[in-house]
Amino acid sequence: MHDVFAENGPVKLFIHDDNDTPLEFMRNLLRTVFGKSRKEAIAASARIEAESGIACGPYPAAVAQALLESAQQLIRSNGHPLLITAAAADAARPCDLCGALDPVTDVFLGRKTVCLCSNCLLAARASSENLPGEEFRYAFVALGWHFAGVPRNQILTRSRQFPGHMRADVQIAIDRLFDAPIHFFGLHEAHRYETLDFAALMEDSRNAPAIAPPQYHDVDVGEPEPVKCLTNGLWLCRAEELRYAVLLSYHRDYRSEPGLRIELAVPAGAAGNTLVQRTFAELEAAVHAARSYRGKILSLEDAANYRGRAQGVTVHRLPTVARDDVILPDRTLRLLDRNVLGFVESRDLLRGLGQSTRKGILLYGPPGTGKTHTIRYLATNLPGHTTLIITAEQVGLLGAYMSLARLLQPTMVVIEDVDLIARDREDMGGPCEESLLNKLLNEMDGLKEDCDILFLLTTNRPEELESALAGRPGRIDQAIEVPLPDETGRGKLIRLYGKGLPLDEAIIDQAVARTAGVSAAFIKELMRRIAQASIARGGGRDVTAEDIDGALNEMLFDGGRLNVKLLGGAQGRSAV
Template identity: 80%
Template sequence: MHDVFTENGPVKLFIRDDGDTPLSFVRHLLRVVFGKSEREAITVAAQIEDQYGIICGPFPAQVARALLEAAQQLIRDDEQPLLITAEAVDAVRPCDLCDAQRSVTNIFLNDRKVCLCSGCVLAVRRSSEELPGDEFKFAVTALDWHFAGVPRNQLLTRSRLFPGHMRADVQIAIDRLLADPIHFFGIHEEHRYETLDVATLMRYGRGAPAIAPPQYHDVDIGEAQPVKCLVNGLWLCRSGELRYAVLLAFHRDYNRESGMRIELVVPAGMAGNAFVQRIFAELEMAVDAARSYRGKILSLDGDADYSGRSRGVTVHRLPTVDRDAVILPEKTLRLLERNVLDFVGSRELLRRLGQSTRKGILLYGPPGTGKTHTIRYLATNLPGHTTLIITAEQVGLLGAYMSLARLLQPTMVVIEDVDLIARDRDEMDSPCEESLLNRLLNEMDGLKEDCDILFVLTTNRPEELEGALAGRPGRIDQAIEVPLPDEAGRSKLVRLYGKGLPLAQPIVDEAVRRTAGVSAAFIKELMRRLAQASIVRDGGQDVTADDIDGAVNEMLFDGGRLNAKLLGGAQGMSAG
């Protein structure tokens, strides 16, 4: 050691990683002995594990000796096992600022590491405000650097939780509010079943969460491009003199939909508290303004076991259904339009007159008569409305659906086959069924009178509906029968579903005559079978009355009663 100092050449000091000395003491040593700022000490000390030590210097020999002695005295006083050694430097390096061939010191300046001589260090030394992000390996190091000088017990965190199905809106809001952070990182989550929070990020040791590349999921919102949504993210930000951090992560709760959790970290005090309130208010307004699903036709993805779990939102891209494509008796179609389209158009005037703007419609009729098609007509012709389509097995997600309905008003909430969950209570098999019915009724009752939410329920078996749903005003305001098609309707359906076939008028008339009492679904399948028969006979050049006879007999009689029922055929139809 003495030989190193007697040569009068530059000397570097090497702080060795022993695995036992606390990192906090290494930081203290770097500040007290080597004059590092608190932020520099944090980042330099973090390198000890990666590089098995820290190189300080080089220094002139006499300066290095004094620093080494001071460091060893501090180590002895604190009874630490840390070891520091001195090594000669073979050659001096030019100063990156003045280009003089002198002993230099490594510091961070203007986003990069530079070598400066002692004179230039005195002139420009400052804490590394813009430290390159790749200097951080662990989240705790980044947070300690960011909040240097603020004890941990003087930091406070506040959080907001948003439903998982609002993930795209939350991402859009975050992108707007945090467009210019000091640093941004992804976080490696070792245990995906736990919720990542700031307390976890500030943990040292083997379980310390590491910095990782940001991970994104593409979330479809029905536009040309999906929204790139983060799995998690940590932003280090500054507003004036106030430093703050934002953590975005999944909130995981067993048997519930995963939410998006946003946690804000600020120094404690009035300024920090006021800042948190302002940021969260701006965030909530930005989420509300995003509304990336507004005006679209949606369903929640979820399991069929009523567990409440949901993977996200499905956007249904349905083509617009024109009025002429709705095959209903004109009287029925006008009734439907008065109670839905015209009602929606007069909502504002109704509200001014003190009338309720919520409404419940029940569409009922035999299977295959076009109830779903009718809903598509309404969904694609309601201006500015969001449509939520709920199947009977998804009623366990009703709470999430209603949250979305309230957020995206005006909304049409469609519950298909409502008789499966709204049967008469005396016929229910279990308390679970009754609880689902109660949830539906409570949601319908709990809406404010001035809310812009329209319920459309469908059923094939209106006689089995629970009296509390069907018989109480205010839940169902209008029941509309979707009947089997009449003669005029069947003629339209034959031409609609057979538009690619060479159908002469006598063939259309025969098909209409032979399909009295059948559903629209039956006629659709009949047209497909006529096409098959025509293709086999002459490549699709002609359709004959024999083709109709063969298809009708096969659909109604050859397969027995069950086949006729499954295809929507009328009972008691004749073969000729």
């Protein structure tokens, strides 16, 4: 060591990591002896830990000797085993691998320092492709090896962001595009609302993002198996001789829907720019193909006082409703067939004749008459259509719903109880719902004439919508009344809901006669109570007039007027 100082040439001091000396002591040593700032000391101590040591200097021989003596005195006085060695800082020092006199770089391997020329450094770092992933503890170490020989100011990053409800499709696209990386890592997310990016990953500080097990969230897309969606991930890839990296990070914002951020890091230059453009084009094409949710019945996931904090999309698994299970007057069925099913079948021909392929339908009628049941029939029978179900409480999310509707065409957008968003502020005691109705109508206005989007609105109170819709003609193309069931309809409903009961024609006729003016929902409940009465009386072997009497008395009279109203009882005249 004394010979190094006696030569009076520049000297480097090497601080070796021993896994025993406290990190705080090393930071203090770097600040008090080597004159580092607090930030520099934090970064240098992280490098010591990650790279098994660092080189300080070069210094003039006398300065290096004084620094070494001061450092060793501080180390001894604190009883730590930290090792600091000195070596001549000769610019012509040969490469330890090939002996070349090219400019060399100090590389720490374990507790030893070796000097490598540029060619050997690249070769050594290229060998990292064969290293097991667990050899890397921090993201900045893995990225340093991956982009060996490329100055940091020559690494460019570009990003795209996708909404959270497209998470499954983004994941499927990424899995396909980056299925054979050199290395893949999960990343530790220390702070929930700080989105990871390459600037953070390349930081070699004490708080440097660590490599961690990949974390996945199962997203239901209505298939037997959910899609495993990654929270944060880093892919190190190569296209021929060009190395690049891909970062997926889950972006959370307290005030809006969580999103996905995809960032690419490439060396500056034409080749890197071409790769980024091609990769993002392929990614966006794969995402916009949007196969995960197409043809299904969806709604954006609900949350109390929704502010975008829900997880994404809910897939509704509704049983298929058969045509014979839709009990409506013939006039109503003909209107539905012509304006929904027939319209959808003729869309291509209409488009060819220059006609609009968007449409708005309003289903109106008293509560319990089967509007929701009719919607389920259409949703489960429209060929190739995606159905979006929006409740009145979710109209604030209309923008996100319309983005989905455009993406997943052909779509049917269902808004139930639309009258609830059309009431005055004084009546509702909340935000101005009239503006929300206008927002809905504006969205309908803004659609292109050739879009394949069908709006289906329902209301129990058409009079509350009449003025707003009349002032914007052309938004609703057909209003269809879903009335209380007529005599024929009541007979069909009694047979449908009582199909497990031993009903003879006389009993059916009596039940039909005594249920004039009631809703379909009332008849459904009536048949359940008749079944209960039959079981209590005779084990369910037959149904008598007394069973009907008991059920109707309980539903229409014993519970009072409120009970009749709640059950969808007689709305025209009293059932007798």
